[in-house]
Amino acid sequence: MNKTAIINLKHYQVSSGNRCESFLSKFIGMDTPSDTRIIFALNPIDLRIAKGFPELNFYAQHIYPVDFGASTGQYSIESLMDLGIGGSLLNHSEMRVPESHIADTLDKAKSMDFPVVVCADSSGEAEKYSALGPEYIAYEPPELIGGNVSVTSAKPEIIQSVVERCARNSVPVLVGAGVKNNNDMKKSLELGARGVLVASGIVLSNDPLASLTSLIEIL
Numbered sequence: 001m002n003k004t005a006i007i008n009l010k011h012y013q014v015s016s017g018n019r020c021e022s023f024l025s026k027f028i029g030m031d032t033p034s035d036t037r038i039i040f041a042l043n044p045i046d047l048r049i050a051k052g053f054p055e056l057n058f059y060a061q062h063i064y065p066v067d068f069g070a071s072t073g074q075y076s077i078e079s080l081m082d083l084g085i086g087g088s089l090l091n092h093s094e095m096r097v098p099e100s101h102i103a104d105t106l107d108k109a110k111s112m113d114f115p116v117v118v119c120a121d122s123s124g125e126a127e128k129y130s131a132l133g134p135e136y137i138a139y140e141p142p143e144l145i146g147g148n149v150s151v152t153s154a155k156p157e158i159i160q161s162v163v164e165r166c167a168r169n170s171v172p173v174l175v176g177a178g179v180k181n182n183n184d185m186k187k188s189l190e191l192g193a194r195g196v197l198v199a200s201g202i203v204l205s206n207d208p209l210a211s212l213t214s215l216i217e218i219l
């Protein structure tokens with residue numbers, strides 16, 4: 001089964017703006033198992049950097065249901081594709097949007113084969129949004145984001161319920177919040193998810209490359 005790890009660079013100082021390229025450079029030549037996909041989710045301010053790193057995979061952290069035109073401060077799927085961005089997160093806990101924004105974005109994204117990962121903070125929300133056809137639902141309980149307790153140890157039953165409810169719409173699940181290490185990745189797979197959405201455990205690590213390498217190493 002293919003596994004996915006999305007590394008959300010958020011807007012941490014070490015991974016954004018002037019420091020984004022040097023942060024990403026750490027992962028060039030990284031040894032990645034063939035069944036594992038690693039994706040870096042870039043802050044909007046850094047999306048143009050993607051073209052300079054053709055060997056890495058990039059998603060945006062957010063997406064809008066707009067076309068090219070009079071859309072101040074927003075950007076389209078077309079412009080992301082022009083920049084070499086392969087997909088996007090949507091409805092992250094730190095960037096929640098109304099259901100109509102999600103439905104309109106997914107309608108357009110599906111017509112363009114542009115993958116969108118919709119974040120959800122409960123099993124009910126996960127099932128509701130899975131019916132709209134995202135690439136993944138990413139289940140993240142907001143209270144655990146950025147902390148030291150992993151969703152995989154704090155919410156195993158809810159992860160299983162999210163996986164079951166999203167399976168009704170044939171949508172796989174990622175889990176995030178407090179994910180730090182290989183045990184969290186393993187546990188997420190055991191619970192039926194396909195991988196993780198992680199930020200601080202990698203971005204704020206003293207050795208981000210070692211932390212990511214160890215996170216995805218399934219023995």
Ligand code: G3P
Pocket residue numbers: 008092140144145146147176177178179197198199200201
């Ligand atoms: O998008 C990932 C995120 O919200 C989880 O953050 O720092 O708990 O890995 P963190």
